[in-house]
Amino acid sequence: MVAELISVGTEILLGNIVNTNAAYLAEKCALLGLSLYHQSVVGDNEARMEDTIRRALERSDVVILTGGLGPTKDDLTKEVTAKVFGKELYEDARTKERIQEFFNRLHSKGKITRNNWKQALVPEGAIVIENQNGTAPGLIVTGEEGTEYEGKRAILIPGPPNECIPMFETQIAPYLSGLQPEGIYSCMVKVCSIGESRAETMVADLMDAQTNPTLAPYAKTGEVHFRITAKAKDEKTAEQLMAPMVQELKNRFGDYIYTTKEEVTLEEAVVHMLEERHMTVTTAESCTGGLLSGRLINVPGASSVLNEAHVTYSNEAKERILHVPHEILVQYGAVSEETARAMAEGACKVSGADASIAVTGIAGPDGGTPEKPVGLVYIGCTVKGKTKVERCCFTGNRQKNREYAVARGLILLREMLLEAK
Incomplete structure (x- = not known):
């Protein structure tokens, strides 16, 4: 029709x-x-x-x-x-x-x-x-x-x-x-930690061979969603048709899949991981200015894992609140791997949290240099005393750069929680 x-x-x-x-x-x-x-x-x-x-x-x-x-x-x-x-x-x-x-x-x-x-x-x-x-x-x-x-x-x-x-x-x-002569039913498989091009390449053969059910990828900010759709006389029959495709995606993507429920968001999946591990998290944000903690607080019940969050936009705030050493800021600058690491580790210490995410970068549209261009963001994550820092170069406008940084911060935390299990 x-x-x-x-x-x-x-x-x-x-x-x-x-x-x-x-x-x-x-x-x-x-x-x-x-x-x-x-x-x-x-x-x-x-x-x-x-x-x-x-x-x-x-x-x-x-x-x-x-x-x-x-x-x-x-x-x-x-x-x-x-x-x-x-x-x-x-x-x-x-x-x-x-x-x-x-x-x-x-x-x-x-x-x-x-x-x-x-x-x-x-x-x-x-x-x-x-x-x-x-x-x-x-x-x-x-x-x-x-x-x-x-x-x-x-x-x-x-x-x-x-x-x-x-x-x-x-x-x-x-x-x-x-x-319609038949009902249309669907389910969603959501993937992170992997780019759209690579994700689509990994399922190219499934898409070429699709009849019923069908498979379609959708790129989201920092994520890839796969919608599986089946035509069937009823929901039970559709679920039976979709089950092998869902299992095949699980086989191929493994831990890259953070949910198979359409209503579950990335931040919700991360909060649930923290709850399951009885862990708490804090944030230390500079260029994202509270956007990251806001994503976590979007999740009902987030207070069980997030006790406090820090927006340390100035160098003075990074030193005073997170105890980032003055020498690091002078030698490496606020946008650096060293500062992101110190922010993440300092946030855990001052809050007593088990984990932290720290973000510092140049969201734009101004402030960039040849050495540190607009879109350069360092994301630090500490989980149970272990810290990783990731260097990212985003190419969007100010808002998109901040949104990508938040998504990548959540993904990095999820990756480290999986490693720590």
Whole structure:
């Protein structure tokens, strides 16, 4: 089944807001086994919107439209879609009731403006999808037998992500899944400590021979994720199909795999390793300025392993808080292997932690020299008295350099924890 996405809104077309809905829906459609060949963005113009919808319906089975379902005059998605399918609009009593209930919950009784009732108008014969987070319902419009778009479907979803995503997850995804002859199921294998090119080379033969299940790599910051996807009549059968592929990846990547659960992050895996070993960790950050400790604190229950963290941006702070020797800073500089080592070891001593990660570098865009260019970062890690320092040269902007440094710091800690077991 072929699907197509249309994002409605002049604010998207002009770049005033980032089109996150399209990225989210494209990924979800792929996971549902839908073929996605086209995406479009159209402004709030009736003629251009009609042309875009008609063109999409001519080449796709399902057209998913987001946005343009609000109460104002420039919200035209529903009206134009009804026109394309040759359907009249009528006031849906249940939707009107829900709009009233929504305003009552907001203590806005009596303040509903007339144009709000525009959202209670729906195309005849449409499936109305209740919106648990707003006033505009979702709609599924199907072409009638004998009409120009017989059997074609248009699915209309509110634009705000906090309305779009829950509606798709809970109601539209199950509907689309039901249209497929087989269900689509997937699992994830997440790998770190290895680059994308090498990781893909290690599974090239599996990808060349894939049929069902399929294998697809995705590069993330400092990581590579492999999604295994199977078509099957039910989840149990899909799991049986995917199990040999998962095992083969385990055979090939071994400890490079940090999880086979999609919801588990790298920082979560590291925190769990520390918990299992009854160990604590601290951080000593310069150029990352708390980004590393923030990643760890993202994990619920991180307080069981992280008691304190240090941001020592200046040389004075490195000396005073971490006891980095003044001589090291003078002789080698703040961005050096020697300073990273002293930061990591000092952090363990002052905190009493079993492990530490230290980061010092030049994130940019200024401050680099021929000897120490922008993107040069030293990462030190101490685990049970043993210290390693890694020299990294990143090539992104300031934010990306900091993000890569954080990811590499977590990976280095994980590697040393594995060595120490």
